Amino acid sequence: MDFDFKAIAQQTAQEVLGYNRDTSGWKVVKTSKKITVSSKASRKFHGNLYRVEGIIPESAAKLSDFLYQTGDRITWDKSLQVYNMVHRIDSDTFICHTITQSFAVGSISPRDFIDLVYIKRYEGNMNIISSKSVDFPEYPPSSNYIRGYNHPCGFVCSPTKENPAYSKLVMFVQTEMRGKLSPSIIEKTMPSNLVNFILNAKDGIKAHKTPSRRGFHHNSHS
Numbered sequence: 001m002d003f004d005f006k007a008i009a010q011q012t013a014q015e016v017l018g019y020n021r022d023t024s025g026w027k028v029v030k031t032s033k034k035i036t037v038s039s040k041a042s043r044k045f046h047g048n049l050y051r052v053e054g055i056i057p058e059s060a061a062k063l064s065d066f067l068y069q070t071g072d073r074i075t076w077d078k079s080l081q082v083y084n085m086v087h088r089i090d091s092d093t094f095i096c097h098t099i100t101q102s103f104a105v106g107s108i109s110p111r112d113f114i115d116l117v118y119i120k121r122y123e124g125n126m127n128i129i130s131s132k133s134v135d136f137p138e139y140p141p142s143s144n145y146i147r148g149y150n151h152p153c154g155f156v157c158s159p160t161k162e163n164p165a166y167s168k169l170v171m172f173v174q175t176e177m178r179g180k181l182s183p184s185i186i187e188k189t190m191p192s193n194l195v196n197f198i199l200n201a202k203d204g205i206k207a208h209k210t211p212s213r214r215g216f217h218h219n220s221h222s
Contacts, residue, residue: 002089005134009093009118012130016154017122019049019172026051030191035198037191042174044151047183050190052171054198055160058205060167064127064157066205068119070096076204079103079197081110086139093118095136099145104189111148111177114139125164130154146179169198 026038035054042049056063073083082099089095099112115131122128133150141147151174160166173194177186 005089005095005116006093008132008134009089009116009130010120012116012132012152013118013120013128013154015152016128016130016156016172019051019152019154020128020156020170030195032192032195033199035195037194039191042151044174045149045176047174047176048187048190049151049172049174050194052173052194052198054169054202056167056169056198056202056205057165058167058209059165060125060127060157060159063167063169063205064119064129064155066208067155067157067201068117068129070094072204072208076200076207077197078200079193082112086114087136092120095134096131097139100148103193104185107185108177108181108189109179110145111179112142112145113148113150115150115153124158126156126158128154128156146177148178149176150174151176169201171198 025040027040028036028038030037035052038051039048070083070085074080077083079100080098081101082097084097085094086097087095093116095114095116097112097114100110102108102110113133114136116134117129117131119127119129131150131153153173153175156170157167160168171194
C-alpha cells in the first residue's frame with residue numbers, strides 16, 4: 001500500500017514540476033501586495049488551476065521545511081481548522097487530513113480532504129512539496145463535511161537569483177470543492193484566499209523565526 005502511495009507521490013511532484021515549467025496560457029486574475037495569482041483551465045476537472053507567486057524573506061530550504069511540517073500549520077494558516085498527519089509513509093511522505101474554514105461569508109461551508117503530501121529536493125536548492133487527494137480507508141468521508149478533492153497541488157520553493165537568502169514561492173492549486181457550489185462563487189473567492197495564504201505564510205515563518213520570549217522570568221518566583 002505504502003509502495004503505491006509513494007508512486008502516486010512521485011507522479012504528483014512530476015506534475016507540479018510540469019506546471020512550474022509551463023509558461024503559456026496563464027491569465028493574471030489578481031495582484032496584491034507583490035503577490036500574483038494567475039489561472040488557466042485545469043485539465044483534471046471542470047475548474048481552474050491557480051498559480052500564485054510571491055517572494056518570502058527566508059531561504060528555500062527553511063521555507064520548504066516550514067511548509068512541509070504539520071505541527072503548527074493551523075496556528076498560521078487561517079484557511080484551516082484541522083491539519084493532522086494520519087499516516088507517515090517515510091521521512092518525505094505522509095497522508096494528512098485537513099478541514100477548511102468556511103469561506104465567502106459562510107456561503108462555502110467547510111470541506112475536508114485526505115491528501116498525500118510529499119517533499120522532493122531538486123538540484124539548485126529547489127524543493128517541491130506536492131499534495132494530491134487519495135483514498136485512505138481509515139478516514140472515509142463523514143456526514144459532517146463535504147469531502148473535497150485536490151488534484152495535483154504544490155509549492156515550489158527556490159532561491160531568488162538576486163539573493164539566495166530569499167525565496168521565490170510558487171504555489172499551484174486545483175481544488176475540486178464538490179457539493180453544489182456554483183463555479184462563479186469559487187472563482188470570485190479563490191484568488192483573494194490564495195493571496196491571504198501567502199501573507200499568512202509570511203507572517204507564520206516570521207513568527208517561527210523569532211525565538212519565544214517566554215521562559216526568561218520564571219526563576220523570580222521559584
